[in-house]
Amino acid sequence: MVPLMKDLFGGAAPYYARYRPDHGDQAIDHLATTFGRGSSVLDLGCGPGTVAIPLARHVREVTAVDPDEEMLAEGRQLAANVPNIRWLRGDSTMLRTFPPFDHVVMGRSFHWMDRRTVLAELDELLPPDGVVALIGPGRHGAEEPGESAMQRVREEFAMGPMTATNSFQATGEHHQDVLATSPFSDLDSTLYERRLTYDLDAVIGLQLSYSYTAPARLGDRLEAFVQAARSALLASNPSGRWEHVTVTEVLIARRAPA
Numbered sequence: 707m708v709p710l711m712k713d714l715f716g717g718a719a720p721y722y723a724r725y726r727p728d729h730g731d732q733a734i735d736h737l738a739t740t741f742g743r744g745s746s747v748l749d750l751g752c753g754p755g756t757v758a759i760p761l762a763r764h765v766r767e768v769t770a771v772d773p774d775e776e777m778l779a780e781g782r783q784l785a786a787n788v789p790n791i792r793w794l795r796g797d798s799t800m801l802r803t804f805p806p807f808d809h810v811v812m813g814r815s816f817h818w819m820d821r822r823t824v825l826a827e828l829d830e831l832l833p834p835d836g837v838v839a840l841i842g843p844g845r846h847g848a849e850e851p852g853e854s855a856m857q858r859v860r861e862e863f864a865m866g867p868m869t870a871t872n873s874f875q876a877t878g879e880h881h882q883d884v885l886a887t888s889p890f891s892d893l894d895s896t897l898y899e900r901r902l903t904y905d906l907d908a909v910i911g912l913q914l915s916y917s918y919t920a921p922a923r924l925g926d927r928l929e930a931f932v933q934a935a936r937s938a939l940l941a942s943n944p945s946g947r948w949e950h951v952t953v954t955e956v957l958i959a960r961r962a963p964a
């Protein structure tokens with residue numbers, strides 16, 4: 707078993723909810739069509755409901771699970787008027803304790819988990835036509851707006867990217883590689899590209915939504931970090947506007963036909 711990493715996103719939840727780009731309507735529609743209107747979906751690692759909230763309109767119910775209480779609080783607030791989401795504190799080691807579900811989706815969260823164990827347990831829990839869906843940047847990585855300026859600031863503050871124990875960076879195995887050797891080896895990948903525009907607050911807010919520069923990790927250096935980021939970003943781009951192309955992958959994994 708790979709140990710889970712604790713307290714990853716301290717203080718990041720409000721920034722995540724406001725500044726981390728969603729996955730786009732087309733990608734959510736793709737999930738909705740795959741799952742079907744009558745289905746019950748587990749959103750594992752739901753964060754502030756980035757997938758759960760738009761998906762809930764299209765399915766019978768969503769069980770949105772996350773270990774981070776701050777993320778759940780953001781989600782509950784954003785979805786105050788969405789009746790068919792059940793928010794639960796929990797994580798990928800507790801799959802057997804959740805109410806039954808027909809399909810599971812993981813948005814930018816699978817890399818935090820013991821992937822093989824999760825897939826083996828899902829094989830026991832999902833019905834025969836149950837789908838494992840991943841949604842996120844996929845193997846295309848996620849270079850960010852203002853990246854070179856932000857990289858210099860992160861280096862100045864000695865804030866390096868955190869590597870999840872079981873991620874591609876740590877193991878050399880992409881999610882697709884892990885799925886291909888799992889019970890859910892029938893894979894279908896679709897890419898959606900969007901051009902997004904960011905202002906200065908959005909670039910900095912995006913940075914604070916990441917685990918490795920989450921406000922709790924910066925501690926009393928938060929204000930200095932934000933000031934340094936402002937200066938570096940404006941020096942590199944005085945217009946204060948960034949255009950960035952984001953690629954979202956929807957990866958649908960089914961059990962291979964017998």
Ligand SMILES: C[S@@+](CC[C@H](N)C(=O)[O-])C[C@H]1O[C@@H](n2cnc3c(N)ncnc32)[C@H](O)[C@@H]1O
Pocket residue numbers: 710711714715726750751752753754755756757771772773774777796797798799812813814815818819820841
């Ligand atoms: C980058 S956020 C993704 C939020 C949202 N699903 C999205 O698509 O943007 C990753 C989330 O995974 C959660 N997480 C981390 N380890 C987890 C685990 N072992 N099981 C379930 N969720 C986990 C974190 O608390 C965090 O909220």
